[in-house]
Amino acid sequence: MDINxxxxxxxxxxxxxALAFYRDVLGMEVRDDVGFEGMRWVTVGSPDQPDVDxxxxxxxxxxxxxxxxxxxxAELLAKGLLRGVIFTTDDVDxxxxxxxxxxxxxxxxxxxxxxxxxxxxxxxxxxxxxRFNQPRTR
Numbered sequence: 001m002d003i004n005x006x007x008x009x010x011x012x013x014x015x016x017x018a019l020a021f022y023r024d025v026l027g028m029e030v031r032d033d034v035g036f037e038g039m040r041w042v043t044v045g046s047p048d049q050p051d052v053d054x055x056x057x058x059x060x061x062x063x064x065x066x067x068x069x070x071x072x073x074a075e076l077l078a079k080g081l082l083r084g085v086i087f088t089t090d091d092v093d094x095x096x097x098x099x100x101x102x103x104x105x106x107x108x109x110x111x112x113x114x115x116x117x118x119x120x121x122x123x124x125x126x127x128x129x130x131r132f133n134q135p136r137t138r
């Protein structure tokens with residue numbers, strides 16, 4: 001039995017800003033950008049991983065959620081308290097230079113971690129933490 005990741009979700013408060021970052025800065029391809037029941041369904045993904053989509057969605061996309069719950073999630077997103085994602089790269093230093101040159105908020109410059117990767121971290125335009133890992137060669 002094979003089990004594979006098909007989609008993951010990243011909360012965003014502005015689809016246009018998110019698209020500019022994930023498409024133009026990170027080089028993701030836009031796979032879907034459609035309206036659905038008053039919402040916007042946007043997926044992006046790495047050209048090297050055609051079977052994995054990243055869904056850019058509002059902080060609480062459930063149409064049955066209360067206004068209070070939607071507000072609470074938006075506040076958590078604004079504080080950067082929602083979970084982020086970890087990407088792999090074959091050159092973390094070049095990735096750092098490209099993303100920082102685009103103006104992304106730097107959380108951590110490239111550093112060798114004791115658990116075997118060299119990594120760096122940023123916030124996306126919505127405040128999510130994104131880490132970029134490169135396995136170290138021995």
